[in-house]
Amino acid sequence: MTRDDLTVKVFAFTSKDCLVSAPCHVVLGLSGGADSMALLHMLVHWPVPGLRVSAVHVHHGLRGANADRDETFVRDICDRYGVVLTVQHVDVAERASNQHISVEEAGRTVRYEIFESIRKELGADYIFTAHTASDQVETLLMRLIRGTGPDGLDGIQVIRGAIRRPLLCCNRAEIEAYCAQHDIPYVTDETNMDVQYTRNRIRHEVLPLLRRINPAADDALLRFRYHVRLDSTYMRGLSGQALDKARQENGYDCSVFNEQHFTVRRRMILSIMDRAGVPDIEESHILAAEKVIHSKNGSVSLPGRKVLAAEQGIVSIRDVIEPTHPAPITVFELPATLSFGDEQYSLSVVDKKQADNENVHKLFSKSTIDYDTIRGSLYIRCRQEGDRIHPAGRGVGKSLKKLMNELRIPSHLRDTYPLLCDDEGVLLIPGYTCDQRACVTEDTKHFLVWQPVTKQG
Numbered sequence: 001m002t003r004d005d006l007t008v009k010v011f012a013f014t015s016k017d018c019l020v021s022a023p024c025h026v027v028l029g030l031s032g033g034a035d036s037m038a039l040l041h042m043l044v045h046w047p048v049p050g051l052r053v054s055a056v057h058v059h060h061g062l063r064g065a066n067a068d069r070d071e072t073f074v075r076d077i078c079d080r081y082g083v084v085l086t087v088q089h090v091d092v093a094e095r096a097s098n099q100h101i102s103v104e105e106a107g108r109t110v111r112y113e114i115f116e117s118i119r120k121e122l123g124a125d126y127i128f129t130a131h132t133a134s135d136q137v138e139t140l141l142m143r144l145i146r147g148t149g150p151d152g153l154d155g156i157q158v159i160r161g162a163i164r165r166p167l168l169c170c171n172r173a174e175i176e177a178y179c180a181q182h183d184i185p186y187v188t189d190e191t192n193m194d195v196q197y198t199r200n201r202i203r204h205e206v207l208p209l210l211r212r213i214n215p216a217a218d219d220a221l222l223r224f225r226y227h228v229r230l231d232s233t234y235m236r237g238l239s240g241q242a243l244d245k246a247r248q249e250n251g252y253d254c255s256v257f258n259e260q261h262f263t264v265r266r267r268m269i270l271s272i273m274d275r276a277g278v279p280d281i282e283e284s285h286i287l288a289a290e291k292v293i294h295s296k297n298g299s300v301s302l303p304g305r306k307v308l309a310a311e312q313g314i315v316s317i318r319d320v321i322e323p324t325h326p327a328p329i330t331v332f333e334l335p336a337t338l339s340f341g342d343e344q345y346s347l348s349v350v351d352k353k354q355a356d357n358e359n360v361h362k363l364f365s366k367s368t369i370d371y372d373t374i375r376g377s378l379y380i381r382c383r384q385e386g387d388r389i390h391p392a393g394r395g396v397g398k399s400l401k402k403l404m405n406e407l408r409i410p411s412h413l414r415d416t417y418p419l420l421c422d423d424e425g426v427l428l429i430p431g432y433t434c435d436q437r438a439c440v441t442e443d444t445k446h447f448l449v450w451q452p453v454t455k456q457g
Contacts, residue, residue: 006170006178007042013169017158023050025124026164029115030055030078030085032070035130037077037186038175039167043128044081054084056118058111060092062103063191070187077185084122088114104197105280112163119162127163131156134172134203137218140225141202147283151236151270153228171218239267251316254296265290272308276317279304299411311410318412325416328381337453340380340418344453345430347420349446369420369428369438371446376423382416389426390436400426407432420450 014020028043030036043053057074059067071087078085096106115127136155143152158165167175179186195201210217242264246256252272257265269289273281280303288300292310299309305320326341335348349371387400398406404414409432420428428434430450440447 005181006038006174007045007047009169010042010166011047014164014166019159019164019166020051020126022046022048023052024126025052025054025122026126026128027115027119027122027124028053028055028128029111029130030057030074031130031189032057032074032077032187033130033189034179034184034186035132035167035172035175037184038178039128039130040077040081040083041178041182041184042166044083054086054118054122054124056115057085057087058107058114059087059089060107060110061090062092062107063189066190070189073185073187086118088118090114104199109279116162125162129163129165130167131165132167132170132172132175133222134218136168136225137207137221138199138202140221141206142198145198145202149266149283149286150228150232151267153225154232155225235263235267236271239264239271243268243271248314251314254293254310254313254315257293257315262290265293269293272315272317273302273306276306277304278302278306278317297408307412309411311408321412325382326418328379331378331380334448338380341416343418345380345418346451346453348449348451350449352445352447366432366434367428367430367450368440369434369448370440370444371448372444373438374422374427374448379421380418381421383414383419383426387419387426389429389433391433392436392439394436400429403429403433420448 020026026043028036028040030040040053040055043051055074055078057071059071061067063070075085075087077083090110092103092107092110095110096103099106101109115129118124119127139155140153143155156165156168157163158168178184191197192200193204195204207217214220239260242256242260243252246252246268252268257268260268266286269286270281273285273289278285285300285302289302289308292298292300292308293315296310296313296315299307301307301320302317306317307320308315308317329338329340331338331347335346337344337346383400383404388397389400389403390397391403400419401414404417407429409417409429418430419426420430424437426435427438428450430452
């Protein structure tokens with residue numbers, strides 16, 4: 001190996017940052033382009049013995065015959081090197097359409113899903129991707145243009161979980177020179193020239209202009225990233241301490257967030273989003289989350305079918321689960337014990353004298369109605385579009401949706417919360433309030449009492 005061989009530089013980089021330690025088994029994402037082909041060559045000729053290499057090629061179903069050509073090419077190369085290759089075919093366009101995301105984002109997501117799946121299947125230690133310093137510069141500019149904060153300028157990580165990126169110490173020109181030096185063939189993805197994609201426009205239009213202004217623009221951007229990363233690392237330490245203080249059994253205390261400077265609070269929000277697996281976080285998501293946390297109540301939808309919600313001063317992030325609405329139940333006779341959803345409830349009718357003796361009055365408005373005001377059939381059901389109620393004692397009508405928000409019924413329970421209704425509408429929101437027309441008065445002769453059944457266990 002000659003002193004100017006790029007393998008020396010890459011090996012030194014991986015040793016310094018502890019990316020790999022032979023003996024080990026790595027899975028390489030192999031597109032067939034110059035970067036991944038150069039990395040494959042380096043791994044096959046790794047200076048230290050014991051590095052086992054497997055490869056994965058993802059056929060995205062986007063480029064027709066050219067994509068088929070790339071697959072054939074990498075199969076031939078891996079046969080030549082004696083490298084085990086796994087090829088996966090995925091309809092990325094369909095994935096993008098189903099998830100309402102860009103084709104670029106869908107392709108990136110599916111690639112990493114496949115890489116991790118194959119790594120586990122083979123029992124490999126690491127995933128190698130062939131991102132270069134040139135990719136890093138492009139990523140920084142993309143994020144700056146989109147309005148990222150300091151943490152977003154950390155760019156492409158050298159290490160992320162099982163993923164390792166040993167070529168981040170090299171630029172694209174060095175890789176192409178390495179391929180020429182070692183007669184390494186590679187294919188060129190024609191879509192890399194299509195400037196309708198943001199990254200390509202930055203690569204072919206923006207960066208050449210910046211280099212005319214400053215020939216060392218790439219290095220300047222990488223230095224900028226380095227200094228921002230140092231500051232961000234320190235601030236993340238402060239936010240981590242604050243998060244430890246805020247942690248509760250069912251989430252995080254909003255008050256601790258609100259005590260912090262915005263810079264720390266912002267990182268706290270980023271941390272809980274990252275821990276919850278929220279993808280593609282943007283500034284708008286952070287600002288919306290901050291408003292919810294400041295008010296200690298409410299919710300906001302996040303990418304990846306997640307929702308951040310604050311209830312009773314505790315904020316948490318959970319998956320969006322489509323509610324399963326229990327079927328309406330008609331109450332044919334009383335007393336009755338009925339199951340609705342995962343819970344059981346008892347309904348009973350008591351007369352005025354019995355109500356006095358059993359202290360039913362303590363349940364007034366929240367779990368008791370005037371039985372004789374019921375019109376038609378009696379039902380238990382979930383809320384419906386257009387439901388309204390005149391809450392007892394308020395003198396005004398409200399939409400049920402608005403009232404549930406005012407009553408601070410947890411947002412994830414509202415669509416499945418049991419309501420006691422008759423043919424004219426909602427009579428009772430159990431545990432909260434009843435409709436004015438069904439409200440118990442001094443003239444009430446019969447009380448309908450709703451109570452949850454205590455589970456034994």
